[in-house]
Amino acid sequence: MRSILRRMLFSIIVLIGVTIIAFGLLRIGHGDPARMMAGGMASADEVEEYRVRMGLNQPLVMQYLTYMKGILHGDLGFSWNYNAPVGDILGVRILQTLRLAGFGLLWAFSFSIILGIVAGINQGTGIDFAAILFAIIGQSMSIVWLGFMLILIFGVTLGWLPTQGMGGFKHMIMPGLCIGFGVASKQTRLMRSGMVDVLREDFVVATRARGISKNKTYFKYALKNALLPIATNMGSELGHMLAGMVVVENIFNWPGMGQLLIQAISMRDYQLVQSVLLVTAIMLVLGNLAADIAYTIIDPRIKFN
Amino acid sequence: MWKSKLFMIGASMLVLLVLICATSGLWIKWSPTTSSLRSRLIAPDWFGNGGLSGHPFGTDPLGRDVLTRLLQGGWVSLKITFMVTIIAMTLGAIVGLVSGYFGGIIDMIVMRISDMLLAIPQLLLAIVVVSVLGPSMFNLVFTLSATSWVATARLVRSVVLNMKHQEFISASRVLGAPTSRIILKELFPNTITQMMIAASGHFGGTILVETNLSYLGMGVPIPNPSWGNLISDGRQYIAAAPWVVIAPGIALMLTVLGFNFLGDGIRDVFDPKNQD
Amino acid sequence: MPGTEKNKDPGAGNEVLLRIENLHVEYRSGGAIAKAVNGVNLAIRRGEAMGLVGESGAGKTTTALSILNLLPDRVSFVTKGDVFFNGKSMFTTSEQELNSIRGGQIGMVFSNPLTSLNPLYTIGHQVAMVLMKHKGMEKADAYRTVGDLLELVGISRERINQYPHEFSGGMRQRVGIIAALCCSPQLLILDEPTTALDVTIQAQILEIMKRLQAEYSTSLLMITHNLGIVAELCKRVAIMYGGEIVEEGAVNEVFENPKHWYTHGLLDAIPKLTGPRVELKALPGLVANAQKLPQGCKFHERCAHSRGKCIESIPPFFKISDEHYAACWDAEENA
Numbered sequence: 001m002r003s004i005l006r007r008m009l010f011s012i013i014v015l016i017g018v019t020i021i022a023f024g025l026l027r028i029g030h031g032d033p034a035r036m037m038a039g040g041m042a043s044a045d046e047v048e049e050y051r052v053r054m055g056l057n058q059p060l061v062m063q064y065l066t067y068m069k070g071i072l073h074g075d076l077g078f079s080w081n082y083n084a085p086v087g088d089i090l091g092v093r094i095l096q097t098l099r100l101a102g103f104g105l106l107w108a109f110s111f112s113i114i115l116g117i118v119a120g121i122n123q124g125t126g127i128d129f130a131a132i133l134f135a136i137i138g139q140s141m142s143i144v145w146l147g148f149m150l151i152l153i154f155g156v157t158l159g160w161l162p163t164q165g166m167g168g169f170k171h172m173i174m175p176g177l178c179i180g181f182g183v184a185s186k187q188t189r190l191m192r193s194g195m196v197d198v199l200r201e202d203f204v205v206a207t208r209a210r211g212i213s214k215n216k217t218y219f220k221y222a223l224k225n226a227l228l229p230i231a232t233n234m235g236s237e238l239g240h241m242l243a244g245m246v247v248v249e250n251i252f253n254w255p256g257m258g259q260l261l262i263q264a265i266s267m268r269d270y271q272l273v274q275s276v277l278l279v280t281a282i283m284l285v286l287g288n289l290a291a292d293i294a295y296t297i298i299d300p301r302i303k304f305n
Numbered sequence: 306m307w308k309s310k311l312f313m314i315g316a317s318m319l320v321l322l323v324l325i326c327a328t329s330g331l332w333i334k335w336s337p338t339t340s341s342l343r344s345r346l347i348a349p350d351w352f353g354n355g356g357l358s359g360h361p362f363g364t365d366p367l368g369r370d371v372l373t374r375l376l377q378g379g380w381v382s383l384k385i386t387f388m389v390t391i392i393a394m395t396l397g398a399i400v401g402l403v404s405g406y407f408g409g410i411i412d413m414i415v416m417r418i419s420d421m422l423l424a425i426p427q428l429l430l431a432i433v434v435v436s437v438l439g440p441s442m443f444n445l446v447f448t449l450s451a452t453s454w455v456a457t458a459r460l461v462r463s464v465v466l467n468m469k470h471q472e473f474i475s476a477s478r479v480l481g482a483p484t485s486r487i488i489l490k491e492l493f494p495n496t497i498t499q500m501m502i503a504a505s506g507h508f509g510g511t512i513l514v515e516t517n518l519s520y521l522g523m524g525v526p527i528p529n530p531s532w533g534n535l536i537s538d539g540r541q542y543i544a545a546a547p548w549v550v551i552a553p554g555i556a557l558m559l560t561v562l563g564f565n566f567l568g569d570g571i572r573d574v575f576d577p578k579n580q581d
Numbered sequence: 582m583p584g585t586e587k588n589k590d591p592g593a594g595n596e597v598l599l600r601i602e603n604l605h606v607e608y609r610s611g612g613a614i615a616k617a618v619n620g621v622n623l624a625i626r627r628g629e630a631m632g633l634v635g636e637s638g639a640g641k642t643t644t645a646l647s648i649l650n651l652l653p654d655r656v657s658f659v660t661k662g663d664v665f666f667n668g669k670s671m672f673t674t675s676e677q678e679l680n681s682i683r684g685g686q687i688g689m690v691f692s693n694p695l696t697s698l699n700p701l702y703t704i705g706h707q708v709a710m711v712l713m714k715h716k717g718m719e720k721a722d723a724y725r726t727v728g729d730l731l732e733l734v735g736i737s738r739e740r741i742n743q744y745p746h747e748f749s750g751g752m753r754q755r756v757g758i759i760a761a762l763c764c765s766p767q768l769l770i771l772d773e774p775t776t777a778l779d780v781t782i783q784a785q786i787l788e789i790m791k792r793l794q795a796e797y798s799t800s801l802l803m804i805t806h807n808l809g810i811v812a813e814l815c816k817r818v819a820i821m822y823g824g825e826i827v828e829e830g831a832v833n834e835v836f837e838n839p840k841h842w843y844t845h846g847l848l849d850a851i852p853k854l855t856g857p858r859v860e861l862k863a864l865p866g867l868v869a870n871a872q873k874l875p876q877g878c879k880f881h882e883r884c885a886h887s888r889g890k891c892i893e894s895i896p897p898f899f900k901i902s903d904e905h906y907a908a909c910w911d912a913e914e915n916a
Contacts, residue, residue, distance in 0.1 A: 010420070017421035022433070029437030124655060140561035142513055144520045144536050145554030148543055152551075156544045202696040209649055209691075210711045210760060211684030214676070224701050243426030247517050261429065262521065265436045273433065281424040300744045301700060 004293060011285045015278065019071075022277040023064050026270050033268040037080050054080060067271065076278075077271025081264065086275045089260070094279060096166065097249070097256030101241045103172055104180030105234060112184045113230060116191020120226070121218055123196055131188055138185020143244050147178045147251040164253040175252040179244050183237045187230060194226040201225070228298055235291025239284040312570020315505075318563035322556075326383060329376035334358050337377040338528040341368035346546045363548045365538050375552050378530030383560075385446055385525070386512040390504060392450040393511075397457025398500065402492060404458065405465030406484070412462075419455040427452045428517055435523045445524055449511055460503055464496045498575045505568030509561040516557060532557050595627040598800050599648065599768055604662035606643050606652065606824075608871075615871035617643040619824035619879075620662070625768065630794060630801035632811035632832065634847070635821035638868045641804045642692075644821075645772050647671075648802075649683050666768070685715035688761030692773035694754035698745040704753075705741035708760045715764040730759040734789055751782035755789070762793060768800045775810070787813060808851060812836065817904075820844050823869040823879030829898075830905030840899075840907035842884045878910070886911060 034051040035042070042050075051057050055066065067077055076086040119131035154174060155163035162171050198204065199222055207217045246258035253259075257276055264272040296302050341364075349363040349371070362371040404415040422430070431448045438444040468474060469492075477487050518524030519533025527534060532553035539549025606618040618640045625631050635641050646652050648664050650671045664671040666682065674682070683689075691697035698707060708730065709723040718726065728738035734755040736748075745753055754774060761769060771790070775783040787810060794801060794814075803815055811818050811832060818835050820828040820843060828841040839845045846864040853859075866883035869875065878896055881887040890910050899912040 010417070013417060014420045014424050017417065018424050021421060021425070025433050025437060029439065031437060136562065136565060137558070140509070140558050140565055142516050142532075142536075142554055142557050142561075144517060144533070145550070145557065148536065148540070148550045149554065152543055152547050156547075202691060202693055203699045205646070205651055206689075206691050206697040206757070207699065207707075208651055209683050209689040211680045211682075211714050212710065213680050221699055221702070225699070228701070239426055243428040246428055246432065247520065250521065261432065265433055277425055277429065277433070280426065280429060284424055284426065299701070301746050 004289075004296065007289060007292060011289060015281055015285060018281040019068065019274065019278055020064070022274045023067065026268070026273060027060065031268045033080060033270060036268055067274065071278075076275040079264070079269050079272040081267045081269040081272065086272050089272065090257070090275060090279060093255065093257045093260050096254065097242075097245055097258065100172065100175055100179060100248070100254060100256060101238065101245065103176040104241055105183065105237065107176065108180035108184035108237075109187060109230075109234060112187035113191055113227070116188045116230075117195055117219075117223065117226070119188070119192040120195025120199065128192070131192055135185045135189035135192070138181050138188075141181065143178060143182065143247055144251065146181055147175070147248060150174045150178055151251070166254060171252075171254075175248050175254050178251070179241055179248045182244065183241065187233060187237070190233070191226065191230055194229060195222070198222045198226045228295075231298065232291040232295045235287040235289070235294065238287035242280050242283060309570040309573045311566045311573060315563045315566025315568075315570055318559060319567065322379065322560055322563065323383060326376050326379035329373070329380065333370075333373045333376065335370035335373040337369065337374045337530050339369065340528075344368035346542060346549075348546070349548050362552050363546065365535070365549045366542055366546070367538070371535070371549060371552055374530040374535055375532070375556055378525075378532050378535055378553065379556055379560075381525055381529060381531050382512055382515055382519075382533075385442070385449070385515055385531075386508055388446050389449040389453065389511050389515075390507045392446070393454040394457045394500065394504060394507060396450070397454040397459075398461050398493075398496070400454070401458040401461025402465060402496075405462035406469065406487075406492065415458070415462075419458060422452070422455050428514055431514065431518055432521065432523055435518065440523060440526045442525065445515070445518070449515060449518075453507065453511060453514075457500070457503060457507070460499055461496050464499055465492050468492055468495055498571070502568050502571050502575075505564045505571065509564040509568075512557065512560060512564075595629070597624050598627045598629075598667065599623075599625040599802075600665040601644065601648070602663050602665065604644065604647060604664065605660045606640075606647055607658045607660055608643075608656055609658060610656050613872055616874055617824055617871050618647065619874070621821075621824070621826055623819055623826065623829075625800050625802060627767065628798045628800055629817065630803065630815040632815035632818040633802060633804045633821060634806060634808060634811060634818060636806055636868045638871065639821045640824040640871070641821055642772055643824075645689065645770050645802070645804055648770060649687060649689060650674075650679055651683070681715065684711050684761075684766070685764050686766050687768045687770065688764070688766040689770040690754070690757050690761045690772065690774045693777050694750045694757055695777065697757055698753055700745055703742045703744055704748070704756045708756065708763055711760055712763055726763070727759075730763055731756075734759055735785075751778050751785070754778060754782075754786060758786070758789065758793075762797075762799070765797055766799060768802065770802045770804070772804045773806070774803075775807075776805075783810075790814060808836070808847060820847070823874055824871065825879060825908070827880065827909070828907040830901070830907075834902065834905045838901075838905070840901050840905070840912040841880075841909045842886055842911070843880050844907075846883075878908075 032047075034047050034054055034056055037054065038047045038050045048057075055063060058066070070077055074087070076090065078084075079086050079089055082089050115131050115134070119128040122128055151163045151174065154161045161174050163174065165171060199218070201222075204217060204222050207221050208214065212221070245256060246261060248254065249256045249258035250262065257280065261273065261276045264276065344360075344364050345366055345368045347360050347364040349361060350359045352359070352361045360370050360372070362375060364370055365374065400415060404412045430452045434448045434451070435444055438448070474487065474491060477491060515524055515531070516533035516536070519531040520537045522537065524533050525531035535553040536550050539546065543550055601621055601623040604618050604621045605616075608615040608617055621640070621644055623631070623633075623644075633641050633644070643652070643657075647659065648666070648671065650664070652659070659672065666687065671679065671682075698704065705724055705727050708727045709720065712718045712723040712726055713720065724741065728741055731738050731741060736752055736755060740747075745756075748756070754777075758774070775786050778786070790801075791814065793799065801814065803811065805811060815832055817830065818832045819826045820835070820841065822843050828835060828839065828844045835844065836848065839848055843864075846862070849862040850864060852861055864883055869879050869882075875882050875892075877890075877892040877894055878884075878887070881891040884891065888910075896908045896910045896913075898906045898908050900906055901912060
């Protein structure tokens with residue numbers, strides 16, 4: 001228990017660090033948001049006006065502290081580009097991204113667990129070979145390419161699925177398939193080798209020597225052992241998915257956080273970008289934390305202090 | 306290492322690819338960057354129309370020969386990936402060795418900083434950095450290196466932590482060996498196997514991230530070719546001219562496959578516990 | 582040399598419970614073939630305690646797993662022979678019936694207590710499931726019985742819902758024993774049950790075994806490389822080398838009058854507490870490699886008395902007495 005609290009504390013420190021990094025990154029290099037907002041034709045005075053209004057004339061430390069103070073009150077800043085509080089803009093977008101990510105994780109894990117188990121039990125057979133092939137190819141594919149191939153096959157050639165934007169469930173299928181593919185292939189491999197390892201353990205033979213049928217031994221007793229590490233991977237895979245989101249949302253025109261980030265960064269919409277990075281980091285950190293906690297709960301060998 | 310079939314397959318794939326891409330400048334017939342609106346979106350003729358003087362893989366929306374851009378772009382991507390991997394892993398190894406061996410407050414600081422960097426997915430961080438620095442080859446290599454050294458540092462650190470307490474290190478210390486000698490001559494060589502496996506993964510991962518960045522317009526600056534750029538070029542015309550998008554994707558997949566086989570091959574040979 | 586006192590002998594003259602006939606087992610993997618068991622013949626009577634002695638790699642565990650038909654899929658092959666339990670072949674019986682024999686009529690205790698229990702289930706569950714499967718008990722009854730059994734082997738019944746990692750190796754082995762015995766099997770196979778434990782625990786476990794055998798008159802197959810345990814617990818002993826039984830007979834006869842040079846070597850290697858100090862005689866060389874077995878008598882390379890005949894042909898079993906057989910050309914004279 002104590003170690004979990006310690007992890008939480010560190011996580012907060014890490015998140016603060018993330019805000020500093022995000023804040024700092026945006027201010028280096030070129031690109032003046034005040035000039036962008038004022039417009040190409042604006043005079044120096046007008047740009048200066050904008051600068052004051054946007055709070056950019058303050059010393060950097062002040063700007064940072066103002067931003068942080070805002071966060072403590074639940075205010076993620078103001079977007080110059082959209083002329084609205086960041087929180088409002090982000091709210092909807094986060095939901096869309098999470099919907100897609102959730103769908104992706106769901107199908108990816110369901111699929112990989114089943115395939116991995118069957119492959120592990122039937123090591124060396126055709127299905128095992130297929131599973132390994134799927135795992136290898138999936139890990140070597142570019143998401144971008146996969147997205148377009150899906151569009152080509154299911155959207156253009158077969159015309160079954162819509163290729164752009166959001167709508168009903170049909171709109172979620174291809175992007176969801178795309179975003180989950182990497183996770184599915186990686187987890188298939190892990191599940192398979194986990195199952196193979198467990199089946200080699202002494203207690204599996206011992207369980208059968210006590211008269212328990214092969215099916216029950218494999219699918220109840222061995223499976224639980226193999227499933228243990230996988231169940232906790234869900235939390236850490238979220239992070240990888242969030243990265244892929246940027247590209248997938250672009251390809252399928254899905255209005256989530258990834259799209260938002262790209263638009264915002266090109267406009268140097270500082271506070272929006274900072275908050276997107278922060279929110280992403282929070283999700284990633286929470287995901288990892290959840291995975292650790294899950295492990296602590298499921299595995300009886302880890303004691304509560 | 307030669308005994309592993311996987312390793313040999315991966316190595317041959319990669320050697321072939323690198324050779325073709327690297328030498329392509331010498332024998333291609335077309336320019337990778339000059340547009341020719343007259344030759345827009347010609348379908349592939351598969352070496353039928355005069356071999357390389359034709360368009361074996363077709364042309365892109367700006368009339369440029371796809372095969373040429375594929376090979377030249379491949380070389381660009383491979384060069385970038387190679388540089389990034391070397392820089393990132395060297396940096397990561399140094400940090401990992403120092404952090405792991407000295408422990409204490411240095412280690413704690415390094416770990417926290419790496420946690421912070423890891424909390425933001427690499428692609429997102431790279432997008433922000435490239436955006437503020439501006440698109441250029443140098444910035445690309447810099448960004449990719451800066452966002453990927455952490456994994457190597459963590460790996461090397463954990464290997465060092467494992468070895469630190471082993472007897473052969475204590476023995477060296479008792480015999481009066483200077484710290485730098487211990488790090489360089491004893492700890493580092495033991496990390497090499499792990500690093501080799503990690504390197505193949507690093508190559509594969511980096512080239513995929515570079516492709517993503519280039520696709521988004523934040524990687525290799527246009528009109529230079531890169532597999533990511535090619536895919537984004539063909540995006541609008543996927544229905545009419547799918548070959549523009551299909552070709553780079555396949556090349557990319559074969560490359561990453563090659564790296565993965567290489568890594569798996571090394572792992573098979575050096576890690577006896579691993580029997581897949 | 583201890584072991585000459587009379588062991589409880591309820592088995593003499595009873596019918597044969599287990600018969601292993603000319604068993605040959607091979608392991609094949611990636612081109613390599615390991616001949617683990619090469620023509621083993623063994624019979625255990627009802628109520629009889631048989632010791633199976635040999636060094637690691639002699640094929641003892643393979644033999645044990647063959648009895649239960651639990652050799653690993655895909656890598657192991659029974660190339661010849663059969664195993665009969667109560668007259669029925671274990672290789673042609675249906676899986677369903679095998680499942681009721683395993684744990685119900687034949688129990689097995691494994692050598693490594695740290696790995697033979699599932700870490701994710703309580704010990705109560707793991708023993709209760711055996712009771713529920715074979716005796717059709719309800720959960721509550723099963724758990725109550727498990728509690729009784731735990732007390733029998735000296736573990737507090739309060740600990741029934743604890744996990745294996747919360748117990749020491751010796752205690753886990755005791756749990757393994759009650760799991761094997763809870764349904765009163767006719768045959769109990771123990772594969773090196775005390776090897777992973779220290780001597781004091783070993784003694785405790787042996788005591789438990791003796792008590793249980795006396796109470797339930799279970800047949801015992803005690804696989805071990807420790808001759809002392811055999812002397813304490815068993816009436817008959819079979820010595821195994823290179824996948825074959827090289828000597829077999831009543832414990833006191835074999836130990837007092839060994840006829841195979843391997844048996845000689847094993848007995849000589851035991852340090853003596855009494856008598857004049859002599860140099861320990863270890864057996865030279867290494868255990869026969871199942872992938873590269875020698876020609877003729879498998880022991881000839883390590884035997885100080887080997888001669889031409891030993892390399893040419895495998896010696897058959899020579900009868901030394903009604904209760905004593907040995908497969909050695911030197912035993913031929915006495916036959």
